[in-house]
Amino acid sequence: MNIGEVAKRSNLPPKTIRYYEEIGLIQPLRSGNGYRAFQEADLHKLAFIGRARALGFSIEDCRMLLHLYEDSNRESAQVKKMARSHLQQIEEKIAQLQSMHSTLSTLVASCHGDGRPDCPILEDLAEPPMA
Amino acid sequence: MNIGEVAKRSNLPPKTIRYYEEIGLIQPLRSGNGYRAFQEADLHKLAFIGRARALGFSIEDCRMLLHLYEDSNRESAQVKKMARSHLQQIEEKIAQLQSMHSTLSTLVASCHGDGRPDCPILEDLAEPPMA
DNA sequence: GTAGTCCTTCCAGTAACTGGAAGCTCAAGG
DNA sequence: CCTTGAGCTTCCAGTTACTGGAAGGACTAC
Structure with a gap:
């Protein structure tokens, strides 16, 4: 091929x-x-x-997974550990993105978005109200 | 300073x-x-x-936002448009991560994770069952 | 033989930093 | 005055996982 x-x-x-x-x-x-x-x-x-x-999975994770796949003496615990750790990273990433999403969608909703210059989004970036 | x-x-x-x-x-x-x-x-x-x-926001977005912030003739619509587009990207990213999370957590749950070599995670990577 | 597609390698660029080395400046203590 | 340590400077290299493009060889069909 x-x-x-x-x-x-x-x-x-x-x-x-x-x-x-x-x-x-x-x-x-x-x-x-x-x-x-x-x-x-x-x-x-x-x-x-x-x-x-x-x-x-990262490339290095893939390399490891491939090794494990080809190693008939592997312990499934190793694979599971990798997967779980990766899962946790995914969860953290999701949480972070959701937090961004929440803030940003509030800001977007508060911006009239017309031809006038005043903009709550920029105002928040300039100095966010203390929550 | x-x-x-x-x-x-x-x-x-x-x-x-x-x-x-x-x-x-x-x-x-x-x-x-x-x-x-x-x-x-x-x-x-x-x-x-x-x-x-x-x-x-990406660095280039930040550059643009900064320009807009300093431009008293800006239209808030420009800012809102950027924010909305970014929001959409975040949503896509979240969806993608959630899909990964769903698949991976199923796999993790199905792996006993002990000293034996057989592992549904690796098996799925090797050839996923046609859904 | 030649056009077009596929293959090769190599170099550079992407995003947004981060680490480290070599070396200058500054403030404080003896 | 000298030293020590922190803080500052620049420059170079590395990170992740590719991706684009150039220059050129190989193969297929007409």
Whole structure:
């Protein structure tokens, strides 16, 4: 398989796949013409990475998860620990975004948004009322 | 005011303040010794930026907001439009994170997390069941 | 043979800082 | 006057995970 086909099948851009090789996540063989020659196993790995990335795992987490996946002596506790820690980060991020959302939507609601210059949003940024 | 005091009062690290100068968000004067000599106005700007950043606005958004703030001919509609667009991005981000959270917490719940190698999390990453 | 597509590598840029090194300035103490 | 320590300066490099683009080789079809 050439990179184009792998890209289609894994739903990852060729650039990203080359990047993943560069950082050592995959090691595809090479054909005589210098093209990368992907095996099914490479595709499988890439799909794995793609799904882990879609769940928000960092590249280094993906590397670890891949190692664990390939290690038949792994303990599922290791995986679960990673997942839980990641889950917690997601929760923190959500909380932070929700807090921003709450403040900002209040401000947006209070701004008439017409041709006049006075604007509660800017006023709040300039000096927020002490809550 | 030297940078240290401004840092304390604005609650921004000195490094960040220097960076903001480098990208042209502020233009503090200099004392004879080469130290940055901040005015109250600089501090005010930095606090403004800090609050906008805390609401998740990008640096370029902050630059624009600062311009609008200083432009007495601004139309509040411009500000509101920026805020609304940013709000929408926040909503998208939250939705994405919640989707991740949902999938991941299901997986975490299904993993016994002990010393044995079998792990539904890895299995799902390897090949997710067609929903 | 040539047009067009696919592949290669390499370099640079993105966002918003952050860490660290080398070196100057300043205030206080002896 | 000298030293010590904190605070300031600049500059360079690194972070995350790609992405864009240039220059050029390979392959396919006509």
